[in-house]
Amino acid sequence: MSGKLINGKEIGGKIRETIQQEVNDLKSEGITPGLAVILVGDDSASHTYVANKQKACSELGIYSRLIQFEAEISEDTLLSQIEQLNTDSAIDGILVQLPLPKHINEQKIIDAISPYKDVDGFHPINVGKMLIGEPSFQPCTPSGIMKLLEYSNVDVAGKHAVVVGRSNIVGIPMGQLLLKKDATVTYCHSKTQDLSAITKQADILVVATGRAKLIGKEDVKDGAVVIDVGMNRDIHGKLCGDVDFDAVFEKVSAITPVPGGVGPMTITMLLYNTLQSAKKKSSRQPLVK
Ligand SMILES: NC(=O)C1=CN([C@@H]2O[C@H](COP(=O)(O)OP(=O)(O)OC[C@H]3O[C@@H](n4cnc5c(N)ncnc54)[C@H](OP(=O)(O)O)[C@@H]3O)[C@@H](O)[C@H]2O)C=CC1
Numbered sequence: 058m059s060g061k062l063i064n065g066k067e068i069g070g071k072i073r074e075t076i077q078q079e080v081n082d083l084k085s086e087g088i089t090p091g092l093a094v095i096l097v098g099d100d101s102a103s104h105t106y107v108a109n110k111q112k113a114c115s116e117l118g119i120y121s122r123l124i125q126f127e128a129e130i131s132e133d134t135l136l137s138q139i140e141q142l143n144t145d146s147a148i149d150g151i152l153v154q155l156p157l158p159k160h161i162n163e164q165k166i167i168d169a170i171s172p173y174k175d176v177d178g179f180h181p182i183n184v185g186k187m188l189i190g191e192p193s194f195q196p197c198t199p200s201g202i203m204k205l206l207e208y209s210n211v212d213v214a215g216k217h218a219v220v221v222g223r224s225n226i227v228g229i230p231m232g233q234l235l236l237k238k239d240a241t242v243t244y245c246h247s248k249t250q251d252l253s254a255i256t257k258q259a260d261i262l263v264v265a266t267g268r269a270k271l272i273g274k275e276d277v278k279d280g281a282v283v284i285d286v287g288m289n290r291d292i293h294g295k296l297c298g299d300v301d302f303d304a305v306f307e308k309v310s311a312i313t314p315v316p317g318g319v320g321p322m323t324i325t326m327l328l329y330n331t332l333q334s335a336k337k338k339s340s341r342q343p344l345v346k
């Protein structure tokens with residue numbers, strides 16, 4: 058491993074170079090990968106993430122289309138927009154930025170996205186395929202974390218991996234990808250009794266709770282590898298993770314910073330999934346209603 062800091066910006070940059078090459082190859086065959094991002098409402102964090110995604114697409118020559126709606130949009134309007142994108146040949150990937158306003162059923166929206174264009178890997182078909190080890194779109198944050206571990210030469214097999222958080226988009230798939238690589242996996246969540254006693258046993262600790270600095274020095278084992286997924290604002294408005302980075306740094310063998318750790322990898326894997334989808338464009342099956 059090269060140093061303690063797991064640099065997601067750097068590792069993501071290396072992966073983006075190979076994606077860029079493949080995008081160029083596809084373009085010379087007349088195919089431009091295309092991503093549609095649907096953004097509902099005016100949440101400022103969502104706007105920032107979406108802007109980052111758009112910028113990354115344009116840097117690699119991936120076509121991106123931002124579709125914005127007011128928070129009051131009806132579920133039906135959103136569903137018909139997705140239907141349209143499902144059959145739009147310029148679009149290989151569809152991402153609906155979450156969370157959605159309360160009056161919209163998120164799962165219903167995710168279910169409406171063609172599994173062939175579900176570059177987030179959130180559709181039940183892709184979730185199911187991932188669980189049984191069939192090729193599928195893998196969710197970007199967990200698959201990005203697997204790449205971080207791989208590029209940092211962290212051997213996962215046989216290790217005790219503790220995942221704090223069990224959301225459909227991060228925690229649950231994270232544990233499953235680690236399990237596929239032969240880790241022994243423990244999930245923790247808000248009902249876990251004595252969280253610290255469990256996190257302290259982790260060789261690999263992934264924290265995805267949205268609770269600023271939940272994990273401190275006393276909660277990690279000497280030499281652990283710590284992956285911080287959290288994106289929080291501290292009282293000064295500064296970005297911070299779910300781990301108290303300064304406090305645990307001395308104790309761990311490797312750790313991701315916030316920003317510059319997991320976030321850039323999430324976007325890298327989104328670009329990767331969009332490219333994979335574009336490569337399959339010609340074999341994509343028509344959708345039967
Ligand atoms: N860097 C990146 O690319 C990404 C970052 N994020 C960030 O990661 C964080 C998590 O996101 P997401 O998974 O969507 O969040 P959710 O709010 O959907 O899930 C949070 C999870 O953390 C658990 N949790 C909350 N508080 C505690 C606690 N005190 N102790 C133990 N477990 C707790 C919850 O438990 P329970 O299930 O019991 O409620 C839940 O399972 C957020 O900060 C988000 O912004 C998210 C996606 C991508």
Ligand SMILES: Nc1nc(=O)c2c([nH]1)NC[C@@H]1CN(c3ccc(C(=O)N[C@@H](CCC(=O)O)C(=O)O)cc3)C=[N+]21
Pocket residue numbers: 105106109152153154155156177197198288296315316317318319320321323324
């Ligand atoms: N359908 C859907 N798919 C998602 O993948 C999805 C989502 N909804 N909703 C919100 C979360 C969050 N998320 C992030 C992506 C990039 C950064 C990122 O680029 N972070 C930078 C810093 C960003 C900043 O400066 O604010 C970094 O960590 O270095 C963060 C968070 C994707 N999510």
